[in-house]
Amino acid sequence: MDGVKRFNWAGWLALGFLLCLWELGARATPRLQPYVPAISQVLAAFGPLLREGTILKHLAITLGRFLEGYLLAAGLGVVLGVVLGYFRTVHSFVETLIEFLRPMPSVAIIPVAILALGIGDAMIIAVTVYATLWPILINAIDGVRRIEKILIDTGRTFGLPRRRILWRIILPAASPYIVTGLRIGLSIALILVTTAEMIAGSKGLGFFILDEERSMNSAAMYGGIVVVAALGYFLNRLFLALEFRAMRWRRGMLVRESF
Amino acid sequence: MRPRWLNGFLFICVLMAAWEFAARAEWVNPLLVPPPSRVLEIFWGLIAAGQIPWQIVVSMKRAAIGYFLAAAVFIPLGIFMGLSERIRRLTEVVVEVLRPVPPPALIPLAMLFFGLEDGMKIFVIFFSCAWPILLNALDGVRQIDPVLLHTARTFHVSRAKSILQIVLPAAMPQILTGLRVSLPITLILVVISEMVGSTDGIGYFILDSQRRFKVAQMYAGMLALAILGYLLNQLFDLAYRRLLPWHWAMTKRTE
Numbered sequence: 001m002d003g004v005k006r007f008n009w010a011g012w013l014a015l016g017f018l019l020c021l022w023e024l025g026a027r028a029t030p031r032l033q034p035y036v037p038a039i040s041q042v043l044a045a046f047g048p049l050l051r052e053g054t055i056l057k058h059l060a061i062t063l064g065r066f067l068e069g070y071l072l073a074a075g076l077g078v079v080l081g082v083v084l085g086y087f088r089t090v091h092s093f094v095e096t097l098i099e100f101l102r103p104m105p106s107v108a109i110i111p112v113a114i115l116a117l118g119i120g121d122a123m124i125i126a127v128t129v130y131a132t133l134w135p136i137l138i139n140a141i142d143g144v145r146r147i148e149k150i151l152i153d154t155g156r157t158f159g160l161p162r163r164r165i166l167w168r169i170i171l172p173a174a175s176p177y178i179v180t181g182l183r184i185g186l187s188i189a190l191i192l193v194t195t196a197e198m199i200a201g202s203k204g205l206g207f208f209i210l211d212e213e214r215s216m217n218s219a220a221m222y223g224g225i226v227v228v229a230a231l232g233y234f235l236n237r238l239f240l241a242l243e244f245r246a247m248r249w250r251r252g253m254l255v256r257e258s259f
Numbered sequence: 260m261r262p263r264w265l266n267g268f269l270f271i272c273v274l275m276a277a278w279e280f281a282a283r284a285e286w287v288n289p290l291l292v293p294p295p296s297r298v299l300e301i302f303w304g305l306i307a308a309g310q311i312p313w314q315i316v317v318s319m320k321r322a323a324i325g326y327f328l329a330a331a332v333f334i335p336l337g338i339f340m341g342l343s344e345r346i347r348r349l350t351e352v353v354v355e356v357l358r359p360v361p362p363p364a365l366i367p368l369a370m371l372f373f374g375l376e377d378g379m380k381i382f383v384i385f386f387s388c389a390w391p392i393l394l395n396a397l398d399g400v401r402q403i404d405p406v407l408l409h410t411a412r413t414f415h416v417s418r419a420k421s422i423l424q425i426v427l428p429a430a431m432p433q434i435l436t437g438l439r440v441s442l443p444i445t446l447i448l449v450v451i452s453e454m455v456g457s458t459d460g461i462g463y464f465i466l467d468s469q470r471r472f473k474v475a476q477m478y479a480g481m482l483a484l485a486i487l488g489y490l491l492n493q494l495f496d497l498a499y500r501r502l503l504p505w506h507w508a509m510t511k512r513t514e
Binding site (some may be wrong): 094 | 264266267268269270271274291345349350351352353356357359360361362363364365366367368370371372385398408446447450451453455465466468469474477478480481484485489491492494
């Protein structure tokens, strides 16, 4: 590891250079401006959107759907995954079904969800839960199955009740895998929410971006993309910060092992 | 003892039988949930008529171009970023700024430039495969034992040769991980982009069937997609075993 992280001047300069290039290029070619408005124009379009609260309204809707879908999937995935990882017989029954459903691109479920739930929040959240469930479920199953049997057997030998074996042995031992699943699920959930909003939505950032494109309002469209990207960035950062706190005990262990 | 796969097979049979029965007894609205026998019948019909195979060929052409284009651009870029601190610092911020953009958010942008043509889907696939491929290649190169590179330099192995004969093989497992992760992403993005803006392809076929209320046909399309996803995975494993037999054997043993 590089001890203290230096500020990356070169990187930020490169970014600034590219943005300047974009600004000048867009200004120099008026023919392209409907497609590529200059950065200054994007920023100028951003002001009113922010002031009227349009974009914040869509952002709040998207965020709400995301949270509902993601948290539901996380709860469901971890519980199901631990159960399926622990009880091998149960797992053997559903294994083939999982292996068959998993490779199907999850977005293919959107038409089914539209049929069953119409177009609205319920459909978007259902689709998000379905897609987000897979990585979380599969990592949780994997994590529990990879626990060394000795750990659980030791717990049993000392007469630990099942509940304590679950909380003190299984969950901590499987947590690295569970966290990985949860992190992969994060970006998938955001993809699914925005996609569902594009295909069948009348609100939310996905709808907003597509709608601005259709009305040839490209400056606002770029604004929407920036907001979605920022949302993804901050959600990821938040997750990493939470992971850092929650998994602190494990890092200590790893460092000790490496000596 | 009963083999494990038998349990899984039995479970699917029971599930299908229950579904068939529920649909025929009209416990569930048969308009929304047709019996599986009907879905299979339509599925074979569409296969025989060549409709589903054709849609899949259309989709796969887009997927393959986007995927291989991303591999061709971002594997070399990842290697150079891994080898040279200067290139890495220069590109790092731009990558970090672009990476969190959820790929579907780029579909409208791509539509603006390419309309509803193939270029739109290819661009979206290219962009969304970029990050796993790039970051894995970068990681793979950075994890190479520096002694290997120093040794090569000591023996005056040329830079190009050491990249081809040392860096590339050593980073290959991670590069392949990136390619593997990108595979389902490619499939998802081709379906999404065809649903949002297209007039053909398997994604369009499924959504269009739903809009026309041809529900059995919609399920048949999803079945085809599941089979396709499975086959692509198998194909990748096959290529993996061919390209990296030593690494394949290693990971199998530790499992």
